[in-house]
Amino acid sequence: MPATPSSASGGRVPTQHDLDTLSRQLNRPVRDVVEIPARCVCGNPLVAATAPRLSNGIPFPTTYYLTHPVITAAASRLEAAGLMNEMTDRLGSDSELAAAYLKAHDSYIAAREAIGERAGTGPVPEIAGISAGGMPTRVKCLHVLIGHSLAAGPGVNPLGDEALAAVAPWWTADTCHCAGAWDDGAPVPNKDLSRHVKHLNQQGS
DSSP: OOOSBBBGGGGGSSOOHHHHHHHHHHOOOOOOEEEEEEOTSSSOOOEEEEEEEEETOBOOOEEEEEEEEHHHHHHHHHHHHHHHHHHHHHHOOOOOHHHHHHHHHHHHHHHHHHHHHHHHOOOGGGGGGGTTTTTTTTTHHEEEEEEEEHHOOOOOOOOHHHHHHHHHTTOTTOOOOOOTTTTTTTTOOOOOHHHHHHHHHHHHH
């Protein structure tokens, strides 16, 4: 069960309000969101589950996308403090941890395939066998691992669980941290400046 289950306060199917909130959280138009797998105790999205192939045709391996600004900022602080390197070093010396992390990698791919089926995107061979966040051999993005742990629940991704515990000074699942984290009254962003769209535009030109 997710640490902040969608079913507790809004369900997994995104509403238009959810999509508008995600766009404000990310400061760009949200793309191809299939589900909201984890929510704040107040009901706002924490994580978006994105289709494995975007509507513009680009493969998208990062199924669980961490969106809440407070958690994303906290994850960035941990990354800057060197936690990713620490975790990667431990994977090389702790066989039990490495085995659990490999299972998390497999779980991520299985979840992405299931979400792709529900989204109707079909197989995406370009990202077959690839998960996200550096899994299964290293750690290169704590945002991905925390997003996975929030969506899948504790015990699935050991390093995601550790990173989620480490953001406790700034965010915890039992308290709402949404006030002031984004401007709920601002216009919904409508210009996509993401690197994926820039790449597509460059290809087209």
